[in-house]
Amino acid sequence: MSVNEELQQTIADMVDGRRGILAADESSGTIAKRFDSIGVESTEENRRFYRAALLSAEGLGEYVSGVILFEETLGQVDDAGTPLPELAAAQKIVPGIKVDKGKGPLPGASGDMITYGLDGLAERLAGYKEQGARFAKWREVYPISPDNPTRLGLTANAEMLARYAAVCQSHGVVPIVEPEVLMDGDHSIERSAEVNEQVWHEVFHALHRHGVVLEQMLLKPSMVTPGKDRDPAPPEQVAEYTMRSLRRAVPAAVPSINFLSGGQGPEEATANLNALNQLWQAPWQLSFSYGRALQEPALKAWQGKSENRPALQQALLKRARLNHLAMLGDYKESMERE
Numbered sequence: 001m002s003v004n005e006e007l008q009q010t011i012a013d014m015v016d017g018r019r020g021i022l023a024a025d026e027s028s029g030t031i032a033k034r035f036d037s038i039g040v041e042s043t044e045e046n047r048r049f050y051r052a053a054l055l056s057a058e059g060l061g062e063y064v065s066g067v068i069l070f071e072e073t074l075g076q077v078d079d080a081g082t083p084l085p086e087l088a089a090a091q092k093i094v095p096g097i098k099v100d101k102g103k104g105p106l107p108g109a110s111g112d113m114i115t116y117g118l119d120g121l122a123e124r125l126a127g128y129k130e131q132g133a134r135f136a137k138w139r140e141v142y143p144i145s146p147d148n149p150t151r152l153g154l155t156a157n158a159e160m161l162a163r164y165a166a167v168c169q170s171h172g173v174v175p176i177v178e179p180e181v182l183m184d185g186d187h188s189i190e191r192s193a194e195v196n197e198q199v200w201h202e203v204f205h206a207l208h209r210h211g212v213v214l215e216q217m218l219l220k221p222s223m224v225t226p227g228k229d230r231d232p233a234p235p236e237q238v239a240e241y242t243m244r245s246l247r248r249a250v251p252a253a254v255p256s257i258n259f260l261s262g263g264q265g266p267e268e269a270t271a272n273l274n275a276l277n278q279l280w281q282a283p284w285q286l287s288f289s290y291g292r293a294l295q296e297p298a299l300k301a302w303q304g305k306s307e308n309r310p311a312l313q314q315a316l317l318k319r320a321r322l323n324h325l326a327m328l329g330d331y332k333e334s335m336e337r338e
């Protein structure tokens, strides 16, 4: 298969109008925090058990077309010795890999951040492909304050995303481009709309400069919401603001927009996705790439006990199914209690 055919096949396997992405790529620090919330130690064995349980939940492939894995998971096997990426592929879930190496302050742009990991990326991708990964993900993070993001923050982060995406495409790996505008703070929904629009505009300008093929990438943005210190906005309002900003800044050539959950509660993230899909015909598929919003109930059901594996899987399947219904605009709050 040519590189172009590989990219096209991966997009076709991941974008079908009814399924989204499970983000299970928490880095070591983040997964330790998540496990800590249920009093479980983050050992390699616990991470393996938990992630193998997620990927082998029977029927997950009905609602999920891709899973983002952390490097460690790509090399792990289940109790029967099956590599975890193969477990996913067996359910028609395309395995992918987080390739960024975390973030730190951006010098010269106080309050802004920048993500590391471009050096050696091409070589790493070749190895990940051998382990089964067909797409990659890279996250840039933008805090909102009265002064942030700065102009330098906007351009530097966009440049990183574009360089990463171009390297991925040249190796036949579909890039997920994730500019995450953080919910932290007490900013208004209007301010969030303004920042997200600036971010997306700058990102697509950079993608264009670097010759990234928009038809062969996925966008993973934040939804436009008020800051976490304020009351959440109703789903219809989140949908209106998000859609307005997306239409202004994201070219129609992008096949799918898979939102991150970014600290929204599981039910909130589903209701917002549903409202977005009820609003009006969008040029892109509007889907999910949730981490916390898919996994929180599964983690709670598990509690680190192997006998709770079926409950963990049922909790994941429920959220995956409801988010699939939200993609169709068919989700109702009453379904939460069914």
Ligand SMILES: O=P(O)(O)OC[C@H]1O[C@](O)(COP(=O)(O)O)[C@@H](O)[C@@H]1O
Pocket (backbone or CB within 6 Å): 023, 024, 025, 026, 027, 028, 029, 030, 031, 068, 102, 139, 178, 260, 261, 262, 263, 289, 290, 291, 292, 293
């Ligand atoms: O900070 P980390 O460990 O790299 O990961 C952050 C997480 O944020 C995400 O990008 C989105 O997850 P959420 O839906 O929980 O916001 C995940 O893909 C990733 O696991």
